[in-house]
Amino acid sequence: MKRVALLGVLGLVIVSAQTPDLATLEQTAQKRNAEWESIAKDLSERMARILPCDPRYAAGITEVSRASEARLAALADYLKAASAQAFAETATAKILLDTEERRAVEVTMERADTGQEQTAVDTQSDALAQSVKQRSSLEDPRKVLEQIAAMVRQRAAASEQQVGATDTAVRLLRDLIAKFDARDAALRDESVAFEAERTRWNGYYAARLARAQTECAITQIGVQAAPARSKGKQ
Amino acid sequence: MSRYSHLGLSGMLICCAAGLIAQTGREAYRQAYDVWRQAHGDLERDAGTGGPAQVAQADRAAAAAASFEAARIAHLKSSAEEAAQRRQLVFQNSPTRPSADVAPEATAGVVASGLQTVTRAIARFAGDKDRGIQQLRQSLERERVALVALSDSIQANQKSVAATSAAAAALDEASAKTKEAFGDQAAQLSQSVTQLEKESAAWADYYQQLARAIQVANAPPPPVNVISAAPRNDALPRVPLPRFVGAWTYPMSNGIFHGAQPEFVDLVVHEQNGHADGTLYGRFKPPPGSAIDPVVRFDFQGDFSGTAMQKFTLVTTDGAQGTLELIPGPAFNLLEVNFQTEPKVNKIRAANFILVKK
Numbered sequence: 001m002k003r004v005a006l007l008g009v010l011g012l013v014i015v016s017a018q019t020p021d022l023a024t025l026e027q028t029a030q031k032r033n034a035e036w037e038s039i040a041k042d043l044s045e046r047m048a049r050i051l052p053c054d055p056r057y058a059a060g061i062t063e064v065s066r067a068s069e070a071r072l073a074a075l076a077d078y079l080k081a082a083s084a085q086a087f088a089e090t091a092t093a094k095i096l097l098d099t100e101e102r103r104a105v106e107v108t109m110e111r112a113d114t115g116q117e118q119t120a121v122d123t124q125s126d127a128l129a130q131s132v133k134q135r136s137s138l139e140d141p142r143k144v145l146e147q148i149a150a151m152v153r154q155r156a157a158a159s160e161q162q163v164g165a166t167d168t169a170v171r172l173l174r175d176l177i178a179k180f181d182a183r184d185a186a187l188r189d190e191s192v193a194f195e196a197e198r199t200r201w202n203g204y205y206a207a208r209l210a211r212a213q214t215e216c217a218i219t220q221i222g223v224q225a226a227p228a229r230s231k232g233k234q
Numbered sequence: 235m236s237r238y239s240h241l242g243l244s245g246m247l248i249c250c251a252a253g254l255i256a257q258t259g260r261e262a263y264r265q266a267y268d269v270w271r272q273a274h275g276d277l278e279r280d281a282g283t284g285g286p287a288q289v290a291q292a293d294r295a296a297a298a299a300a301s302f303e304a305a306r307i308a309h310l311k312s313s314a315e316e317a318a319q320r321r322q323l324v325f326q327n328s329p330t331r332p333s334a335d336v337a338p339e340a341t342a343g344v345v346a347s348g349l350q351t352v353t354r355a356i357a358r359f360a361g362d363k364d365r366g367i368q369q370l371r372q373s374l375e376r377e378r379v380a381l382v383a384l385s386d387s388i389q390a391n392q393k394s395v396a397a398t399s400a401a402a403a404a405l406d407e408a409s410a411k412t413k414e415a416f417g418d419q420a421a422q423l424s425q426s427v428t429q430l431e432k433e434s435a436a437w438a439d440y441y442q443q444l445a446r447a448i449q450v451a452n453a454p455p456p457p458v459n460v461i462s463a464a465p466r467n468d469a470l471p472r473v474p475l476p477r478f479v480g481a482w483t484y485p486m487s488n489g490i491f492h493g494a495q496p497e498f499v500d501l502v503v504h505e506q507n508g509h510a511d512g513t514l515y516g517r518f519k520p521p522p523g524s525a526i527d528p529v530v531r532f533d534f535q536g537d538f539s540g541t542a543m544q545k546f547t548l549v550t551t552d553g554a555q556g557t558l559e560l561i562p563g564p565a566f567n568l569l570e571v572n573f574q575t576e577p578k579v580n581k582i583r584a585a586n587f588i589l590v591k592k
Contacts, residue, residue, distance in 0.1 A: 131282030141443040193394040200384035207380040214373040218366030
């Protein structure tokens with residue numbers, strides 16, 4: 001039992017040793033997002049004031065694209081660490097369920113033990129009541145034994161409640177494990193959705209850069225054609 | 235036959251039981267229970283007509299009952315501690331949920347704005363036959379397709395983030411409920427321990443009274459050289475001073491303790507005119523990685539009372555004040571010690587263990 005708990009702790013320790021602090025990763029992700037947002041918001045306006053073949057035009061788009069990649073990489077790191085931590089929690093909870101289920105069986109056996117003790121003390125009480133008739137000095141211990149019998153009965157009742165409370169706790173723990181699994185499944189879906197979005201962002205910036213190159217190219221057609229026409233006029 | 239002549243036999247029984255107590259599993263207390271029931275036999279039935287043999291049997295049964303109760307209490311306490319540690323791993327912190335702040339909704343705005351610009355440009359160039367403009371329009375179309383796909387992805391991602399948040403919220407709620415249920419269960423277990431401790435004391439009292447009742451009928455006068463810890467006119471049960479006074483030590487193996495584990499303990503208790511004083515010196519196993527001072531040394535004093543449990547005030551060598559409780563063990567050569575001191579940095583402030591008379 002102790003070994004299983006130790007493994008759980010070890011699991012958490014390994015996870016926490018492997019993944020950087022979540023708070024730090026969250027801060028980094030927020031910082032990268034702010035950096036990207038500040039230059040991505042007015043990209044169209046800024047580009048409108050620069051000629052398509054001006055090196056600053058393509059450089060501006062590349063800068064936003066890189067900031068986007070940095071933002072998405074930071075977000076991926078954060079999500080990965082959060083998922084690893086979450087999955088470790090689920091594993092620990094499952095280990096707990098395993099031990100609590102075994103403990104529930106033991107509590108049931110302990111209830112049976114208490115029942116056996118109750119039967120024994122009741123038998124003793126009956127026997128001593130008979131002996132008191134032969135020896136009156138046994139009256140005082142008989143009273144004490146009655147008190148003990150009452151205490152054992154009380155403990156037997158408590159033992160019954162303990163079984164009920166343990167069953168309830170184990171049932172709730174099973175539900176909790178289901179919730180842990182649901183949270184983990186949602187996290188996996190979120191990671192998939194995030195990766196899809198990440199790919200789309202890269203696709204968008206590639207398309208935006210391609211448009212910039214087209215804009216420049218069609219401008220160049222005009223520039224290359226102009227000298228030929230003037231030569232013809234001469 | 236005097237009750238004291240059976241101490242050797244009771245001692246053997248206790249030694250056997252002590253091995254069982256050192257274990258804390260259910261099997262250990264079940265074995266102790268069987269030993270007890272065997273020692274007890276038909277004591278109540280025989281008490282009506284019995285004599286010294288039944289007095290001796292009561293002594294043995296008392297020792298076996300104490301061993302059983304101690305094993306059972308140790309098992310319950312150990313179970314409770316292990317359970318608390320296991321549960322702490324799960325319930326100490328709230329379950330992880332990714333922060334929504336890392337995926338702000340502003341991204342959707344950036345995309346929507348870009349999509350609007352591109353769509354407008356495409357519309358503007360819709361009827362233009364110029365080859366260059368047509369190339370630009372195609373390029374804008376590709377960008378628009380990329381933006382639409384991106385917008386869809388963002389929406390899908392936002393939905394998945396919302397689903398994770400909902401799942402995490404449901405998990406939080408279930409976690410709080412489960413934690414509460416385990417808290418209730420732990421409280422009930424703690425009550426069971428308290429109840430067992432009361433029963434244990436009651437059993438000791440019962441066997442003492444039973445033996446006395448049989449003795450009264452057979453040889454009423456108690457030994458005259460027994461010194462009482464209580465005033466003669468005290469109605470409370472009198473406990474012989476030798477149960478407390480003398481030199482005591484922690485056994486080298488199979489020691490019984492709760493909380494800090496002793497490596498060694500020496501206790502000396504003196505008595506003069508009903509007043510007690512003495513010294514305790516011990517060393518305890520510190521928790522791994524702890525900077526706690528393992529050595530405890532204190533003097534204590536106070537008046538003996540008529541109760542089974544004696545309580546004295548203590549002062550440690552570091553000046554910390556506290557209380558010391560001495561409780562007669564299940565046999566004459568055993569003494570339960572329970573001390574607590576005011577908190578001091580890196581000092582052991584409480585321990586509970588059973589000593590053997592030197």
